[in-house]
Amino acid sequence: MNSSTVEGDDPYEVVSYFVTDRQGVVIQAGTSQRLHLSDHARGGVLHLGAAPHGRFRYIDGEFEPYTPEVSYDLARRDGYPPIEEQLDMLWHAMDQGAMPKAEPFYTTLQKVKQQHPKA
Structure with missing residues (x-):
């Protein structure tokens, strides 16, 4: 996300955001003042807007339900x-x-x- 989008007109405006990891999985969502948006993007890609509740991937501007693969050791343990x-x-x-x-x-x-x- 470029700095002009993060900064906007009013640095104190509260906006919705979400952060995705390298695979596009939503790892964080919330609201923040524009001034502090870049603080939330550490370790991922920052997007403006609201993400649905639950596990989702954000691919090409669309949210897709996401179910992580269960590793063999967890599946075996259960x-x-x-x-x-x-x-x-x-x-x-x-x-x-x-x-x-x-x-x-x-x-x-x-x-x-x-x-x-x-x-």
Whole structure:
């Protein structure tokens, strides 16, 4: 954005703005006095006007809905059962002889199970 657009006629006029990153994703939106607009543009491209709420990309003057790709590690993490269930699965596999009993893991969990049996 050129400095004449940022400065305008009245440096104290409050205007709407939004900032996009290199991929055009809206990363910040708000209002500011023209005098301080350039302070908001750090790390992105400053645009005058209002951006819709939510995640959007600003491409060729148009807003497009944007859904970031989920990395494999986050997708995998959300797919695993809670850690308590995973530990219980391991203990049962050891208890049934499907895998060797790893100590002290097996006896520690066995003691807890004996102290707090299922009702």
